Amino acid sequence: MPDSSRPGQGRKIFLDCEINGRALTLExxxxxxxxxxxxxxxxxxxxxxxxxxxxxGACAVEFNGLLVNSCLVPALQAASAKIRTIEGIAGGNPLQxxxxxxxxxxxxQQAFLAHGGAQCGICTPGMILAAVNxxxxxxxxxxxxxxxxxxxxxxxxxxxxxxxxSVLAACRTTEFPSEPQR
Amino acid sequence: xxxxVPAYEMETPRDLSDALERLAQEPGVxxxxxxxxxxxVLLEAGKLPHRRFLNVSEFSELRGxxxxxxxxxxxxxxxxxxxxRSEVLAREFPxxxxxxxxxxxxxxxNRGTLGGNIANASPAADSPPALxxxxxxxxxxxxxxxxWVAYQGFWTGxxxxxxxxxxxxRAIRLPRGMRSWSHYYRKVGTRRAQAISKVxxxxxxxxxxxxxxxxxxxxxxxxxxxxxxxxxxxxxxDRKLTRENLRAAQDxxxxxxxxxxxxxxxxxxxxxxxxxxxxxxxxTLPA
Numbered sequence: 001m002p003d004s005s006r007p008g009q010g011r012k013i014f015l016d017c018e019i020n021g022r023a024l025t026l027e028x029x030x031x032x033x034x035x036x037x038x039x040x041x042x043x044x045x046x047x048x049x050x051x052x053x054x055x056x057g058a059c060a061v062e063f064n065g066l067l068v069n070s071c072l073v074p075a076l077q078a079a080s081a082k083i084r085t086i087e088g089i090a091g092g093n094p095l096q097x098x099x100x101x102x103x104x105x106x107x108x109q110q111a112f113l114a115h116g117g118a119q120c121g122i123c124t125p126g127m128i129l130a131a132v133n134x135x136x137x138x139x140x141x142x143x144x145x146x147x148x149x150x151x152x153x154x155x156x157x158x159x160x161x162x163x164x165x166s167v168l169a170a171c172r173t174t175e176f177p178s179e180p181q182r
Numbered sequence: 183x184x185x186x187v188p189a190y191e192m193e194t195p196r197d198l199s200d201a202l203e204r205l206a207q208e209p210g211v212x213x214x215x216x217x218x219x220x221x222x223v224l225l226e227a228g229k230l231p232h233r234r235f236l237n238v239s240e241f242s243e244l245r246g247x248x249x250x251x252x253x254x255x256x257x258x259x260x261x262x263x264x265x266x267r268s269e270v271l272a273r274e275f276p277x278x279x280x281x282x283x284x285x286x287x288x289x290x291x292n293r294g295t296l297g298g299n300i301a302n303a304s305p306a307a308d309s310p311p312a313l314x315x316x317x318x319x320x321x322x323x324x325x326x327x328x329x330w331v332a333y334q335g336f337w338t339g340x341x342x343x344x345x346x347x348x349x350x351x352r353a354i355r356l357p358r359g360m361r362s363w364s365h366y367y368r369k370v371g372t373r374r375a376q377a378i379s380k381v382x383x384x385x386x387x388x389x390x391x392x393x394x395x396x397x398x399x400x401x402x403x404x405x406x407x408x409x410x411x412x413x414x415x416x417x418x419x420d421r422k423l424t425r426e427n428l429r430a431a432q433d434x435x436x437x438x439x440x441x442x443x444x445x446x447x448x449x450x451x452x453x454x455x456x457x458x459x460x461x462x463x464x465x466t467l468p469a
Contacts, residue, residue, distance in 0.1 A: 010191040031190035031225065031235070052184075053223045054290060055376070066263070066292040072222040073293070074215070076192045076237055130288065151375040152287020 015079045019044070020088030030076035035059045037075050038085060046086035046125050050154065057153035060126035061085050067133040069152075086125035089132055108132050108170040117166030119157035127153045131167045141171065183228045190225070192235040198243045198323075201236050202350065206325040209347035214238045216259055217293035219286070220302045244297065244352055247271070255355040258297025262309075263288075265296065275356055277312035277384045280367040284308050287376055297351040300333070303341045303407070306446075308369060310408035311384035314400035316360065321353040328352065337407035363388045363396075366463040370455050372446070379403045380447035383459040387418075389468050394418045399460070404439040404452050413438050414460070423464050431464075432457040 015026045019042055026041045035052075038044045038061070050058030052071050059070040062084040091104040108131045111117065118124040127150065134141060134149035141149065146167050155163060192215060195201035204212050215221060215235035224230040238244065244259040247268050254270055262282035265271055272279050285291060285299075285308045299307050300320065310333075318333040322345060333354075336344050345351065363386040371377030382402035388395045397418045399411040417431040441452035 010188055029187045029190070030192040032187050033222070033226075052226045054219060054286070057287060057289060060289055063292075067289045068293055069289045071226065072218050072290075074192060074218055074222065074237075076194065077218070077239060079194075134288075148375075149288060152289050 013076065015075060017078050017080060018082045020084055026075070026078075028075040030074060032075040033071050034061070034063075034073035034075060034078050034083075035070040037078065038070060038083070044085050044087050048122050048125055050122060050126075055154070056123070057126040057130060058123050060129040060153065062129060062133055067130055067152075084129075086128060089128060106132060107173055108135065108167065111166040111170035111173065112163075115166040115169055116162045117158070119155075123153055123155040123157075127155065127163055131170065134167075135171065139171070143168070146171075185225045185228045185230055187225075190230070190233055190235070192237055194237040194240065198238075198241045198350075199325075201238055201241070202323065202325045202348070204236060205350065206348040212236045214301070214350055216295045216298040217261065219290050219294040220298065220304075238350065244350075251358075253355040253357055255353050256296055257353055258295060258300075258351045260296045260354075262286075262291035262294050262296075266291065274358060274361050275312070275316055276365050277315055277367045277386065278309060278356075281309040281312045281369075281382075281384070284369045296354055300336075300351055300354070301343070301345065303337065303343045305340065305405060305407050306378050306382070306403045307408065308379065308382055308402070311382050311400040311402045312367065313354065313356075314408060314410045315365075315384045315386050315398045316356045317398075319355050319357075320351055321355070322346075322349045323352045324349045330355075334410055340406035342407075360386060360388075364467050366466055368459055368462070370459070378446060381441075381452050381455045381459065382408075383456065383463070385460075385463045387463075387467055392469060393420060393422055394467070395420070399435075399463070401439060401456055403446075404441040404456055406440070409439070411435055411438050418464075423467060423469075428461060428464050432460055435460055 010029050012027050013030055017024060026037055028037045028041060035047060035049055038047050047061055047070060048058040050056035054069045054072045060067055061070045064082055089106045090109060108128050130150050130153050138145060195204060212234050213232040215237050216239050245257040247260060248255040249270050262285050265282035266279055296309060299309050313333050319330050320333055322329050338344055365386045367384045369379045369382045371379050379402055381404055385399040387397040397415050399414055402408045414431050414435040417434050421427050435457055436453055439456055441449040443449050
């Protein structure tokens with residue numbers, strides 16, 4: 001039986017998970033934040049840290065198909081999980097064309113480019129994850145469903161109007177919403 | 183300041199009975215960890231006192247919504263997203279669905295659990311007022327068996343509940359039969375989305391020939407714990423909803439709650455809003 005009086009001294013664990021369709025084994029402390037594991041162990045720095053307390057959505061990723069804030073997920077719980085980050089969004093559907101900067105970008109990414117949905121860029125990966133996840137669940141959201149789907153993502157630059165318009169445009173332009181990774 | 187992560191341990195027990203054994207062998211040492219939407223925030227703020235956690239998030243015994251003739255039973259790991267999607271809850275327990283929809287963002291609702299919300303025991307939580315209105319009961323399990331307790335009276339003080347260190351919340355059950363009642367829920371915060379409440383108000387009433395045949399009122403963020411306003415209910419029950427009776431009920435409500443000044447609001451504002459919400463609730467009831 002472990003001695004309960006000693007100060008806790010966790011050991012790193014190995015985690016097998018799937019990130020953006022690739023099987024990976026990561027080494028991390030069990031309570032390390034998935035956000036840090038993604039950025040520092042997997043080298044996927046597209047996922048941003050904003051508030052670090054689940055309020056701002058900058059660190060949003062798909063976790064077994066569900067949108068989550070990766071700052072609130074301990075590494076241990078990522079064992080066997082399928083995770084999709086912003087790096088895994090583009091190239092999902094070769095039928096989506098239309099923007100000179102990247103014909104394999106997702107419709108949401110193309111709409112953000114076309115409608116000025118990104119400014120400083122810190123909130124953008126989380127916004128795009130939230131929008132892509134929303135459209136996968138609900139390909140034809142109402143305006144209020146779009147607003148609710150993005151309510152967990154804070155932006156300090158755009159005033160939200162251009163982000164909202166980008167997502168609205170993505171709904172209109174795509175017949176092929178990207179599928180959630182299960 | 184952020185906590186020193188290597189100082190924290192978390193393990194996934196083999197199964198539920200293994201988890202209960204661990205809780206029993208070292209009471210208070212291991213703390214159950216579900217969706218992490220409260221505990222990880224404390225970790226980030228350097229305010230997480232426990233050092234050792236048992237990851238219970240995978241146990242199937244703690245999952246699912248079961249519909250029986252007398253009760254709807256929710257596994258403790260039921261998330262807010264699952265609550266929002268449940269047709270039986272939307273039909274019979276709409277206050278719980280409203281509370282789930284008002285809890286954080288989509289990302290929080292995908293991870294946060296009803297059992298975790300109960301165990302965290304915040305007086306500002308959104309779902310406890312709804313659970314109190316519906317006379318929720320909790321199933322607590324340990325190596326020595328299971329027991330059902332009423333959620334009302336389960337709180338013992340600020341962030342304190344009657345859960346023993348060797349116990350785990352397995353399920354929450356709601357007695358059916360309130361479909362014909364009028365249900366009312368309103369959360370008042372700094373803004374409409376993603377705010378922790380200044381006052382959270384849940385209530386339901388059954389009217390009969392212009393009288394309040396039965397009524398239940400519960401409030402969050404106005405006392406050290408979420409409370410049922412039983413004295414206020416007594417004033418309303420078996421009476422007509424006259425202006426005088428409402429005024430009397432508002433006066434009793436003001437004495438029954440104990441709001442404070444804090445970073446989110448003031449005692450004076452909370453007291454006034456609680457009374458106003460009682461009036462708004464009564465105004466929604468059929469004459």
